[in-house]
Amino acid sequence: MSDLDQLTQSLARNLKRLRAERGFTLDALAARSGVSRGMIIQIEQARTNPSVGTTVKIADALGVSITALLDYEQGPHVRLVPADQAVRMWSTPAGSSTRLLVDAAKPGPLELWAWLLAPGDRSESDPHPEGTAELLHVTAGTLTLVVDSVEHLVPAGTSAAFEAHLPHSYRNDGADPVELTMAVSVPPPT
Structure with missing residues (x-):
């Protein structure tokens, strides 16, 4: 198989x-x-x-x-996810990609992502459920974060937090790749 x-x-x-x-x-x-x-x-x-x-x-x-x-093994206290087991969820011909590095399921999903956004590339995100928060830290380049139609420049070394139930997107308007780490916290269903 x-x-x-x-x-x-x-x-x-x-x-x-x-x-x-x-x-x-x-x-x-x-x-x-x-x-x-x-x-x-x-x-x-x-x-x-x-x-x-x-x-x-x-x-x-x-x-x-x-x-x-996707059926990842969940250990009782500590779960290690080797780099080769991170799940690539999105990629573009320009070289942009996202990898889900690790997650925790309780009380609501909490995910840690690695992003690479090639020059000129973008990713649109559908709004998440009310109460969802995203935290990100840019480690290289300058990210253009658009939340609810408002652009925010996030240069390397800068972090951002926002309510992800609003329409949002990530864009690289620069000449260098943008690298960032993102955490997404989704509230448990009611």
Whole structure:
């Protein structure tokens, strides 16, 4: 079985389990996530590989991290994630990418990400659930962070925090790559 097939099977198994644990019907999860009932059925039957955006919407609606949907081993107190096991979630032909480095599931998902944003590249993010916070620290270059249509320049050595339920995007308008570390905290579902 290929890695992609294993990922598809894990996603299907975990989505079914997490939806059942929360008592969500297909219609309820579709309404909470903004993902169609048909797409959720296809994912649960391992008949499709959803986009990163779709996976994030479902994880947010379930109140779990992406890795909880992808079946990462969870140790009782300490979990080490070697660099080669970080999950690449997004990349562009220009060389931009994101890697989910590590996460914690309780009380709500908390994720740590590494970003590389190539010159001229950008990433748009759908608004996350109310109460979601993002923290970021730029280690190289200057990031243009756009939150609720307002641009903020974040140069190397600078950190930012914002409410991620607002529309937001990340842009590199400079000539050098932007590198940053980001933490995302999503509140547990109510």
